[in-house]
Each structure stands twice: as structure tokens, then as C-alpha cells.
Amino acid sequence: MSTVAVEVVYRGIFQKTLARNIVRSIVFAARKEGKIGTAFGRYGDSPERNGIPAKQFAIVSDSPEELEENLAVYEAREVDVTINVDDTMCKGIESWAWYGLQPINALTKPGGTLIVTSRQAADALIEDIHQKDSAYNLAIIPASTSYSGLWVYKDDHTDVRILGALAKVCPELVSLDSMVAALEDQGWGGLKATSARNTYDRLTSRPVEPGEGSDDEPFSFDLPGWKSMEEGLVIRGIEEGGGFRGGSLGDSYDPINTPSILPQGYEPTRNSVFKKFSTRAMRPVINFDTCIKCTLCWLQCPDTCFDVTPDGLYDANMEACCGCAVCEAVCPVPDCITMVNEAEFNDNNSQYEHWTRDKDGYHNWMAELIQIQKDKDSTRSHGYHSPGVYESESEVALTGDDD
Numbered sequence: 001m002s003t004v005a006v007e008v009v010y011r012g013i014f015q016k017t018l019a020r021n022i023v024r025s026i027v028f029a030a031r032k033e034g035k036i037g038t039a040f041g042r043y044g045d046s047p048e049r050n051g052i053p054a055k056q057f058a059i060v061s062d063s064p065e066e067l068e069e070n071l072a073v074y075e076a077r078e079v080d081v082t083i084n085v086d087d088t089m090c091k092g093i094e095s096w097a098w099y100g101l102q103p104i105n106a107l108t109k110p111g112g113t114l115i116v117t118s119r120q121a122a123d124a125l126i127e128d129i130h131q132k133d134s135a136y137n138l139a140i141i142p143a144s145t146s147y148s149g150l151w152v153y154k155d156d157h158t159d160v161r162i163l164g165a166l167a168k169v170c171p172e173l174v175s176l177d178s179m180v181a182a183l184e185d186q187g188w189g190g191l192k193a194t195s196a197r198n199t200y201d202r203l204t205s206r207p208v209e210p211g212e213g214s215d216d217e218p219f220s221f222d223l224p225g226w227k228s229m230e231e232g233l234v235i236r237g238i239e240e241g242g243g244f245r246g247g248s249l250g251d252s253y254d255p256i257n258t259p260s261i262l263p264q265g266y267e268p269t270r271n272s273v274f275k276k277f278s279t280r281a282m283r284p285v286i287n288f289d290t291c292i293k294c295t296l297c298w299l300q301c302p303d304t305c306f307d308v309t310p311d312g313l314y315d316a317n318m319e320a321c322c323g324c325a326v327c328e329a330v331c332p333v334p335d336c337i338t339m340v341n342e343a344e345f346n347d348n349n350s351q352y353e354h355w356t357r358d359k360d361g362y363h364n365w366m367a368e369l370i371q372i373q374k375d376k377d378s379t380r381s382h383g384y385h386s387p388g389v390y391e392s393e394s395e396v397a398l399t400g401d402d403d
């Protein structure tokens with residue numbers, strides 16, 4: 001073996017403990033084989049925000065010199081294995097406006113493996129994952145999303161199952177026996193060790209050919225280089241005000257000099273580079289026909305997502321939505337706003353435009369999504385307003401029905 005690098009892509013804070021358990025156990029297991037390794041979080045992702053994709057790494061080498069040589073870079077340029085612990089991040093990840101949207105497999109080296117915890121089939125995931133020009137492997141651990149993080153903790157064995165899978169897809173890193181021995185050292189023998197072994201035995205992976213996957217161009221923007229730095233510290237703000245919509249007057253609408261003409265809607269200005277495409281694991285779906293225009297979602301949304309439409313309805317802008325579900329919680333009309341698994345969507349288009357263009361079509365689309373959400377309730381739930389749900393999910397995982 002030379003050096004083996006593993007990255008864990010997780011949702012900030014909620015899955016931090018999960019990510020840390022994985023990378024730390026890799027290093028403990030490597031030591032069992034006389035190797036040397038280190039585990040660390042990616043500096044640019046700290047401090048983390050709830051739901052924002054973040055990374056931790058484990059790098060393992062045969063010798064300290066080799067490890068040092070490979071750590072002389074800020075972040076691994078390529079990894080043998082990428083572990084994604086929330087399948088909605090297959091659409092790509094943004095951390096701190098560093099590089100726009102980074103494909104989930106951007107660092108996975110040719111012939112490497114992407115491990116995803118998911119209830120989706122490989123083809124459905126590959127539809128979301130950006131194409132690469134080299135082949136790699138996709139391995140799926142059948143599992144619900146595990147929020148084993150700082151704010152919530154459920155011991156559902158996701159960490160040890162991933163470690164068992166890792167020993168299978170990357171035997172040059174560590175053997176299963178070393179991995180299990182490292183788990184036992186941490187007090188994770190018994191059922192947890194069994195879960196690791198079961199996942200090792202059951203895991204299969206599928207090759208993903210060059211050019212297979214989504215051909216979407218990842219959102220990007222120009223970063224200032226060191227030569228183009230401005231004097232002083234410049235933090236660009238978001239422009240004040242916003243866009244009153246002037247209806248038929250269009251851009252010539254002037255609310256200051258012609259206040260007698262009422263605006264037809266309002267669209268706030270938003271950050272031009274930090275989009276929230278990858279922040280959310282769920283998104284709101286709105287029933288415009290039952291909305292009573294109470295304004296609560298618009299007022300309470302912490303990310304100013306709602307555009308006021310010309311007829312006084314509220315349309316959530318998917319470039320800004322982080323999926324927090326506050327709008328669903330505050331909406332006084334039953335089922336007017338429903339949070340739905342982000343994995344069900346293939347674009348970020350305006351729901352209001354869809355509704356105005358084709359009301360029947362919109363209703364069918366909405367009904368189908370809500371039904372899917374109800375049917376698959378245990379695969380994507382919102383812990384903020386479903387207290388206790390994690391406990392019941394853990395029970396399912398521990399009885400083995402989750403595998």
C-alpha cells in the first residue's frame with residue numbers, strides 16, 4: 001500500500017459525530033496493522049452551519065514520512081473512497097461559497113469508490129450524480145439518513161456499517177478484522193461489530209462508466225485570485241432593497257417617483273454566489289389554492305426565500321431555501337405547505353409559475369409528491385417537528401429490518 005485517503009461528506013452539525021466516528025475509527029483500525037494515519041475536518045467548513053455540506057478526511061500511510069508528504073496540501077486533491085452519508089448530496093455540495101457546487105464525486109479517483117447511504121436504487125442516484133471522465137464504483141448501504149450529530153444522536157449503527165463497507169471496497173486500507181478490533185477497542189463490540197460484518201458480507205458495488213450520470217453544469221463563479229485581491233478586507237454585502245415587480249411596466253416600474261402605481265409583487269435581492277441548492281434535505285411544496293395569504297411563511301422564513309407574487313401569494317425561491325421547514329410549521333392552513341424529500345426533485349423551478357401555467361398539472365404533481373412523502377415517511381423525516389421520530393427509526397435499524 002502507499003497512501004490511502006478517505007473523505008466523509010456529511011451535513012454540518014447534524015452528522016458531525018457520525019463523520020468523526022468514521023474517520024477516527026479508520027485511523028484506529030490502521031494502527032492495528034502498523035500503519036499511521038490522521039483524521040481531520042476540512043478547515044473551510046468550520047464553523048459549520050446546520051445542514052451545510054462539510055467534510056472530514058482520514059489519510060493512512062505506511063510511514064510517517066509518506067503521511068507527512070501527503071498532508072503538505074491543504075485538502076486531499078483526490079481520494080480512494082468518498083463516503084456520502086446523505087443521498088440528497090448526490091446532487092452536489094456547497095460548503096462556504098468556496099467553489100459553487102462541487103460534484104459529490106469530484107475527488108473520487110479513477111477506479112475509486114463512492115459509498116452512499118440510501119434507500120434509492122443505483123440508477124436513481126446516478127441520475128443526480130455529475131458525470132466524470134473516468135470510471136469509478138458506486139456502493140449503496142441501504143439505510144435511512146442518520147442524523148447522528150451534535151444536536152440529535154441516534155445510535156443506529158450507520159457509522160459501523162459504513163466502516164464494514166469500507167473494509168470491503170478498499171481492502172488495501174484495512175482488513176475487516178482490524179476494523180472490528182478497532183470497534184471493540186472503542187466499546188463497540190457485540191451488535192455493532194455484527195452490523196459491520198453483516199454490511200461487509202452484503203455490500204455490492206456497481207461500476208459507473210465515464211460519461212454516465214447527470215450532465216448538468218455545476219453552478220460556479222469566479223473566485224478572486226491572490227493577484228486580484230482588493231486593498232483592505234472587502235466583504236461584499238447584498239444590495240439593499242429588492243425588486244418590486246411592476247407588472248406590465250416591467251423594469252420601468254418606479255415605486256419612488258410614481259407611488260400611485262401599486263407594485264405587483266416583490267422579490268428580495270439575494271446572495272449572488274452562495275446558493276442553497278445542496279443545503280436542504282427537504283423542500284416545501286405549496287398549495288396555492290388553499291393559501292389564505294396570511295404572510296406568516298414570508299415573515300418567518302429565516303432565509304428570505306419567499307417572493308411575493310403579483311396576486312399576493314408566496315413562492316419559495318429554491319436558490320435560497322435551506323429546507324428548515326419553518327414555513328411548514330408556521331402555516332396555519334392544514335397541508336398548505338408540505339415538506340418533501342429533496343431527492344424527489346430534478347430542478348429548482350418556480351412552483352408558482354408551474355401553478356399559473358397549468359393548475360391541473362400542478363395539482364397532480366403536488367398530490368403525487370405528497371403521497372410519496374407519506375409512503376416513504378421513514379426514509380426522510382424532519383426531526384424539528386416530529387420529535388421522537390429518531391427513536392422509532394433506531395428501533396427499526398437495530399432489529400435489522402433496515403438492511
Ligand code: SF4
Nearest residue numbers: 301321322324325327
Ligand atoms: S423551508 Fe421554508 S422557511 Fe425554511 S428556508 Fe425554505 S422556504 Fe424558508
Ligand code: SF4
Nearest residue numbers: 291292294295297331
Ligand atoms: S403561511 Fe400558508 S397560508 Fe400563510 S401565506 Fe404562507 S402559504 Fe399562505
